[in-house]
Amino acid sequence: MNTEITHHSRLSTATMLKVAEGAATPYTLIRLTDDIPCISPSSLHRWETVMEMSGASFSYSDYIDAGQQERRLIDYQEGSVRDDFDFGPAVLVRTDLLKSICCNGEFAGKDYASAGWYDLRLSLSRHSLPLHIPEFLYSVSTKTENNNSEEAHFAYVDPRNRSSQIEMERAATEHIEKIGALVTPSQRVDADICQGEFPVEASVIIPVRNRARTVADAVNSALSQTTDFQFNIIVVDNRSTDGTSDILTEIASKDRRLKIISTSDMPGTAPGIGGCWNIALNSPECGRFAIQLDSDDLYSSPLTLQKIIDKFRAENCAIVIGSYTLTDINGNILPPGLIDHAEWTDGNGANNALRINGLGAPRAFFTPVARAIGFPDTCYGEDYAMGLAISRRHHIGRIYESLYLCRRWEDNTDHSLSPERINRNNHYKDFLRTIELNERKKMNR
Numbered sequence: 001m002n003t004e005i006t007h008h009s010r011l012s013t014a015t016m017l018k019v020a021e022g023a024a025t026p027y028t029l030i031r032l033t034d035d036i037p038c039i040s041p042s043s044l045h046r047w048e049t050v051m052e053m054s055g056a057s058f059s060y061s062d063y064i065d066a067g068q069q070e071r072r073l074i075d076y077q078e079g080s081v082r083d084d085f086d087f088g089p090a091v092l093v094r095t096d097l098l099k100s101i102c103c104n105g106e107f108a109g110k111d112y113a114s115a116g117w118y119d120l121r122l123s124l125s126r127h128s129l130p131l132h133i134p135e136f137l138y139s140v141s142t143k144t145e146n147n148n149s150e151e152a153h154f155a156y157v158d159p160r161n162r163s164s165q166i167e168m169e170r171a172a173t174e175h176i177e178k179i180g181a182l183v184t185p186s187q188r189v190d191a192d193i194c195q196g197e198f199p200v201e202a203s204v205i206i207p208v209r210n211r212a213r214t215v216a217d218a219v220n221s222a223l224s225q226t227t228d229f230q231f232n233i234i235v236v237d238n239r240s241t242d243g244t245s246d247i248l249t250e251i252a253s254k255d256r257r258l259k260i261i262s263t264s265d266m267p268g269t270a271p272g273i274g275g276c277w278n279i280a281l282n283s284p285e286c287g288r289f290a291i292q293l294d295s296d297d298l299y300s301s302p303l304t305l306q307k308i309i310d311k312f313r314a315e316n317c318a319i320v321i322g323s324y325t326l327t328d329i330n331g332n333i334l335p336p337g338l339i340d341h342a343e344w345t346d347g348n349g350a351n352n353a354l355r356i357n358g359l360g361a362p363r364a365f366f367t368p369v370a371r372a373i374g375f376p377d378t379c380y381g382e383d384y385a386m387g388l389a390i391s392r393r394h395h396i397g398r399i400y401e402s403l404y405l406c407r408r409w410e411d412n413t414d415h416s417l418s419p420e421r422i423n424r425n426n427h428y429k430d431f432l433r434t435i436e437l438n439e440r441k442k443m444n445r
Contacts, residue, residue: 029090201230215247316396317337341360361406
């Protein structure tokens with residue numbers, strides 16, 4: 001066994017080359033974090049045996065952390081191309097592939113300071129997908145803080161990390177091109193945004209369930225918009241039981257622009273957020289453009305809707321995505337503040353979108369295109385799935401000023417997620433990327 005001591009998942013190409021040149025046995029153990037793996041001889045033998053039987057390019061396993069907590073990881077899919085995939089503190093790599101990639105050409109001319117491991121594992125995955133061994137093959141003897149803060153979550157939009165993000169984008173784009181899934185600007189078509197007849201130009205869509213504390217704020221934020229076109233608000237009340245329905249009825253009695261759709265009398269179980277969106281989109285009340293507003297968030301000014309529709313009109317895009325500011329329930333700004341996704345480029349954004357975990361907000365859709373695609377009926381990732389599908393064929397209009405206040409509070413769906421919930425969320429988005437890559441490959445054949 002050849003063990004190279006490394007210190008971070010964002011490792012340089014020079015480090016990866018050094019590891020490869022020093023490797024002298026069939027498998028090479030690479031440390032990805034500062035955690036020190038403690039592996040018994042029997043576990044190491046088991047790990048190598050499974051690798052030999054599977055033929056995987058590399059593998060990773062569940063482990064026990066320094067607090068004696070079980071850390072169960074998720075399976076790798078073809079769509080696991082995001083740069084923050086959690087392999088745990090260590091991976092076991094086939095040395096022949098390691099040497100082939102690093103020493104015989106694929107690393108030639110590359111000088112990544114932080115994307116070396118990311119580039120290497122994408123290259124390895126093109127030989128065969130890495131294997132997740134759902135066994136606790138080792139423990140770690142040091143304690144690494146698990147930073148789940150908003151600031152850490154949005155590190156990829158922090159200008160201080162821009163040079164690293166450019167490297168990651170280069171590596172991801174090369175990989176996507178090599179597997180035949182690259183989307184180019186020449187493949188995009190303008191949306192015919194003048195087609196069809198609609199009751200209003202725009203509809204604000206608000207799915208809601210049990211948000212008595214915040215829903216009036218959200219609705220009034222939408223009703224306060226100043227526009228040169230007619231709009232309405234469609235609230236899909238998803239079987240609320242806490243007084244939300246009464247609040248909505250009271251507001252609707254004073255302003256006919258508020259349309260309420262209740263799922264209480266619909267057959268089956270309560271739909272997810274995506275299902276609520278489909279109900280709103282296919283309602284005869286839905287306008288030409290459908291604009292997102294969550295039931296606990298606010299538009300940042302009375303001009304938000306106008307700016308979004310102006311962008312549709314100027315660029316004939318099928319989707320417009322704005323920027324938002326993270327705040328607490330009282331509107332106080334939380335780190336990192338503005339989330340503007342300035343890393344987006346018109347030329348490569350559709351490919352880079354597969355590397356990151358979100359596209360931004362607020363999201364607005366040209367209704368005929370969104371109707372044709374449809375949202376998955378889930379409560380997480382439904383908007384990302386729609387954005388990926390649209391970006392395959394159409395231009396995305398971006399607005400980089402803050403249009404939206406994303407409020408974090410104790411009942412927020414993104415508040416203090418458990419490791420298990422984070423794993424489920426990441427696994428689902430990897431699935432979305434997998435099916436999207438397949439569609440892009442078919443498009444390029």
